[in-house]
Amino acid sequence: MPQTHTTPAKPTAIVIGAGVAGLATAGLLARDGYDVTVFEKQHQVGGRAGVIEDAGFRWDMGPSWWLMPGAFEHFYKLMGTTVEEELELVHLNEPAFRMFTEDHPPLDVTTGTQNLLELFERLEPGAGQKVQQYLAGMETDYRLAIEQFLYTNFTELRGLTTAQILRRLGRLARKLTQSIESDVAAHFDHVQLRQLLTYAAVFLSSAPKITPAFYGIMNYTTLIEGVAYPMGGFGTFVDSLHRLAVDAGAQIVTGATVERIHAQANGHPRRHVSSVTYRDATGTHQQTADIVVSCADRQHTEAQLVDDQRAARPKYWKRRNPGLSSVLAYLGIEGELPELAHHSLFFSQDWDPDFTAVFPNDRTKASTDRSTFSRSLYVSRPSATDPSVAPQGHENVFLLIPVPAMDDGIVGDLNHPEDAETTAIVDQAIELVGQRIGVPNLADRIVARHTVGPGDFQDRFNAWQGNALGLAHTLAQSAFFRGANTSKHVDGLYFAGATTVPGVGLPMCLISAENVIKRLRNDTTTGPIPTPLQPTAARIAHNR
Template identity: 45%
Template sequence: MTPQKPGRAVVIGGGIGGLATAALLGADGWSVSLFEARDELGGRAGSWDRDGFRFDTGPSWYLMPEVFDHFFRLLGTSAEQEVDLVRLDPAYRVYSDPRTAEPPLDVRSGRGAAMALFEDVEPGAGARLEGYLDSAGDAYDLAVSRFLYDTYESTAGLRDPEVLRRLPQLAPLLTRSLASHVDRRFRDARLRRILQYPAVFLGGSPYRVPSLYHLMSHLDLDDGVLYPRGGFVEVVRAVTRLAEASGAVIETAARVVSITTENARATGVALEDGRRIAADLVVSGADLHHTETALLPRRLQSHPERRWHRRTPSPGALLVLLGVRGRLPQLAHHTLLFADDWRANFRDIFGPRPRIPDPASLYVCRPSATDPGVAPPGHENLFVLVPIPADPALGRGGVGGGGDESVERAADRAISQISQWCGIPDLAERVVVRRTIAPGDFAAEFGAWRGNALGLAHTLGQSALFRPRNASAKVAGLAYVGASTLPGIGLPMCLISAELVLKRLRGDRSPGPLPEPVRTA
């Protein structure tokens, strides 16, 4: 994609990446129209209301706060002005299989607290964690300054003297798995899992994600975990406000059915209602597989169907949204339940014969622990995530137990597991609101390739310069944004992805973030 002066732009999709792109383009002088197929904005960072409960249906960990801060400053504001952030203490709680008779662990952020916990569980582990976190922090700083904000239109960033100087340290981090990196340093199974579980947030398995991603532990153990009061829908609303303030016109219930082209150049989009919208630039925030294989003719596909057979999706997800009567002090704001057979758990999800793990390693979010506004008085709000294979054939969810039978059975098992492991014997009887969401829903609602929940997994072959770029290789004036393109999975990454679109349009090939704000005039 060659540099372009501001003109007319169409953004496909109102997920966080599309909204952020609309905001940045509008601030840079583009006339922007955004079309979202669904009735609500946010994409996978959605929200659902029922009987006084308000559930986030997607991201629930606010990490990389400096990325949010930078994005908001690009648009002349700040995270402090746009969202009400609360620091969580503990950052999260960990339960093990009760057959191990191991007590739950409360993980508190801050190096001193994290080292003390590790030392208490495994003598000598505290000092080893300090070195581990030093390395994680160094890797994170390098990623932010040299890798995440790079469009990889050139190799200049990779040839930076600072990167070349660190090659002896980087090489083993790229060739060794996160699991092996952790296992060499710590013996206790609980500590290993605390350091390996972030691989799931990267859409992968700790046995397949490169150990460079140990940098994730810098975020929750050194930096801390925040929560935007009101839920992550408030982040979506903030970015939407900024997009509209920059002049973007946003339409929901407006499905794009094709990207129009002329002489291998994007000329706009065609909508399901018959409208054709002309544009000088098209940015698709829709799932990359859907964009390439459904919105473009085969001859103009940079990523045709045959190439997707060699790609690795993130896991699918079974989401169970529960409104529960009474209090649940057994659960922190974030709670993790780690299955005893760790390797088998990930083999069930990513292996050659995938199936829903039983028992599974679960994640439970209880936002009502911090935010009473998400549940009626005297009730709790639970968001349960069960990582499962990315396969729409596993079924679709529903409200009140109305999903496919296999999905509801798996949800019942998850509820029973939380009940038994966390000491809440009457949990199932106290549920007053229930909804399930499964891979079939991700495929139908978001066009997610293979019904995956997060995007393309962060394997070595799908990270940094090996990840799909933010621009079409065959269609001029067509850019991509979101979790399947550079730089990767998660809300912060999608904000950076939007910034990479603007960097390309400006011809900026530097490896770092743009100067703040977007426009100084």
């Protein structure tokens, strides 16, 4: 009799959250051969990278810096496409960004080695050669991070004992144990140069005094590789991730809140995920899965979703630093604001009190001061580059005002009545910006305004202590210290996103999705997966 061959059923995967990490994970899993369903609590995809539209304005809710371009290009190639095919990128360099330091004239920063050499030499004689040497060292560290530290799950110690690492062991030890603040201060004296090279810590949800000097690699990607912007806003990037995931076969379900991750023993000592319970407008439902990838906040996942109390790990989370939170303001301004660049950074002359306000000395205790905020803040004006994000004759302006992470914090006006503290913080920040740029009537020109606070991050994204970006990149929360992307107590449960490895930011979220694939494949290499991604899930299912 002729033999009948049957194709094994696709292994099933549930992804929790349709933010950048969730959409990227869904796309890669689907392309790898999994039957993927994504459950998203909100009614739109994007998570922190969502979009707000009102009165002809379109604001990106969160991410606004396109950095580490190689990570984006690699992800798109995994999905069988390219950045150029998916997006219209514009490189910003006139200037890349502008700095407003208290008691100093505005400083325009143009990227590229020669431009930086001239800028540093002009502000501090002798600093030109120093910054050239500094950035050359950071380039080597950056390449090392790509090849050894980012695209890995640290499952084998031998990955940390390569000849490449051993040759640089002394430098690595110094850069990991020294803060970026002290490292930069050892080379440069001018306050604006120091601030230029250390503010990257804020985009790592941290502060210069507690961020390892190794993260100076951010200066290489910002100042040498340069800054870009996708025309139409970062929502177009999210749209492309959504489209690619769906085209690969993933099903995206919005308005569906996952309430429980179930696991069962099946005769084994360790339990394995079996299903999730989710709630939507029609009621409560249960869906089975072979694996679950949570791209939601990890602390929320372990403490609130997993039906195994061992997963909560309260002692572990008590020692973690949640990073900073933010009050975000989305403003529509009448008239032009050429005084602002596409990206503008506003710094106090002495910014230590700003960081002390946001990062109290004892970070094991959540802040309770609802009116505290940093007067060193970030302003984006995408309408400087992209006329589609604001009505003609108006400007689109976004303010990121660092505040402490806190439980049950203040909220903005998106989903609640705005708290008085939120209003006061935004009003003061607008006044500060207006004074620094010489536009004292800035507040009077606002025709549209929306706000978000720590309480919104907690409510919308279940963010631990209302953090805005993810866990702070301290030494104890970097690389293999940040925590594995798989559960210690439940097999088949994986993590991706800003609260797991490798860390905070859009490129890191894309890499975290790839690292889930590597974990599922038992791939212990330390570099990126060869492109395009070749399916393996059917073989895995056949061998189960």
